[in-house]
Amino acid sequence: MRGKDVRLDQVAIRFGGSTAVHPTSLAIEAGEFFSILGPSGCGKTTILRAISGFIEPSEGRVLLGGEDMAGKGPNERPTALIFQNLALFPLMSVAENVAFGLEARGVGRRERLARAEELLDLVALGGFGGKKPADLSGGQRQRVAIARALAVEPSVLLLDEPLSALDLKLRQHMRTELRAIQKRVGITFIYITHDQGEALAMSDRVAVMSRGRIEQVAAADTIYADPATPFVSTFVGEQNVLPGTLVSLAKDEATVDTPVGRVTGRAKGDLAPGAAVLVMVRPERMALDGRRENSLTARLTARHLEGASVNLDFEAKGRRFLVVMPNGPAARDIPDEVTLSFGRTDALVYAEGPLANG
Ligand SMILES: Nc1ncnc2c1ncn2[C@@H]1O[C@H](COP(=O)(O)OP(=O)(O)OP(=O)(O)O)[C@@H](O)[C@H]1O
Numbered sequence: 001m002r003g004k005d006v007r008l009d010q011v012a013i014r015f016g017g018s019t020a021v022h023p024t025s026l027a028i029e030a031g032e033f034f035s036i037l038g039p040s041g042c043g044k045t046t047i048l049r050a051i052s053g054f055i056e057p058s059e060g061r062v063l064l065g066g067e068d069m070a071g072k073g074p075n076e077r078p079t080a081l082i083f084q085n086l087a088l089f090p091l092m093s094v095a096e097n098v099a100f101g102l103e104a105r106g107v108g109r110r111e112r113l114a115r116a117e118e119l120l121d122l123v124a125l126g127g128f129g130g131k132k133p134a135d136l137s138g139g140q141r142q143r144v145a146i147a148r149a150l151a152v153e154p155s156v157l158l159l160d161e162p163l164s165a166l167d168l169k170l171r172q173h174m175r176t177e178l179r180a181i182q183k184r185v186g187i188t189f190i191y192i193t194h195d196q197g198e199a200l201a202m203s204d205r206v207a208v209m210s211r212g213r214i215e216q217v218a219a220a221d222t223i224y225a226d227p228a229t230p231f232v233s234t235f236v237g238e239q240n241v242l243p244g245t246l247v248s249l250a251k252d253e254a255t256v257d258t259p260v261g262r263v264t265g266r267a268k269g270d271l272a273p274g275a276a277v278l279v280m281v282r283p284e285r286m287a288l289d290g291r292r293e294n295s296l297t298a299r300l301t302a303r304h305l306e307g308a309s310v311n312l313d314f315e316a317k318g319r320r321f322l323v324v325m326p327n328g329p330a331a332r333d334i335p336d337e338v339t340l341s342f343g344r345t346d347a348l349v350y351a352e353g354p355l356a357n358g
């Protein structure tokens with residue numbers, strides 16, 4: 001199987017008077033594991049349906065392998081789609097389920113079942129062909145659905161929250177499985193989820209969406225370490241958010257007045273003195289000493305043991321600060337009042353904008 005590249009060229013999608021997807025351009029490489037991450041209702045499924053041909057964009061073009069897909073239905077496109085609800089046929093055997101799409105394509109029974117056996121091997125279910133879906137675990141059924149989707153030899157596999165029905169442990173196990181299957185088949189995977197852990201763990205690149213717009217496309221590490229907007233910053237991982245006013249800017253070093261005093265950080269995007277800004281610091285970047293450039297006095301209000309790490313809640317000037325540190329002796333005896341500090345490269349300064357969850 002060969003992957004194809006996927007391009008959206010100024011694709012907009014409206015339903016009646018409301019816009020589900022604002023004009024969006026995106027280039028996904030052949031063979032890439034690409035995730036689209038965003039909260040419920042932001043337009044993820046709508047984009048996937050436009051790629052697979054279940055809806056036509058109101059504006060713009062979808063190109064697969066360089067070819068414009070306008071007017072082509074789902075069966076005329078080199079894509080296959082896996083839904084959250086897998087919809088395996090309960091009365092058919094696992095092998096018949098996998099071979100189902102081949103029958104419609106006129107492939108003979110013997111060849112169909114041989115192909116099904118190969119695909120079951122590919123998803124590590126060799127020998128399971130004779131069973132019924134009900135006799136399999138949730139994760140095994142998931143892999144049958146993947147084998148069934150791969151049977152028609154798509155160049156692009158579209159996965160719409162396929163793990164959401166599984167319990168946490170299985171979901172985490174399936175992340176590794178899915179990534180391994182994708183590497184083996186080498187085709188393009190476009191994976192949709194509102195679970196940041198899934199997106200960050202599996203993907204070559206992640207697009208973060210909010211309200212019908214893609215806010216950032218980048219490698220998972222970049223999304224976490226250098227988020228482009230306040231929304232991405234707070235949707236992916238935890239953040240300490242400090243509102244303030246920009247005092248001055250020297251190159252990309254921003255000085256900001258905040259409720260806990262003057263702090264310096266790295267400016268993101270265009271900022272002008274006097275602008276309302278948000279300073280963001282990751283909880284693991286806050287130190288329990290005064291040694292970094294920006295410091296404040298805070299009072300411990302709660303301590304939550306997470307296992308390998310400890311979450312510490314502090315209060316300063318009526319604001320809450322979260323500090324995450326590795327579990328160990330230093331995390332046990334925290335005085336009630338401490339000096340917290342963070343470096344100027346640990347603080348990112350954004351123009352005020354919408355956050356995730358309000
Ligand atoms: N067929 C439709 N007719 C009218 N509005 C629609 C239709 N499909 C989707 N929408 C609207 O478009 C917006 C985006 O929906 P979409 O299903 O793409 O969200 P999503 O990101 O997949 O969310 P979830 O994570 O809940 O699945 C929503 O406001 C939804 O109500």
Ligand SMILES: [Mg+2]
Pocket residue numbers: 044045046160
């Ligand atoms: Mg959806």
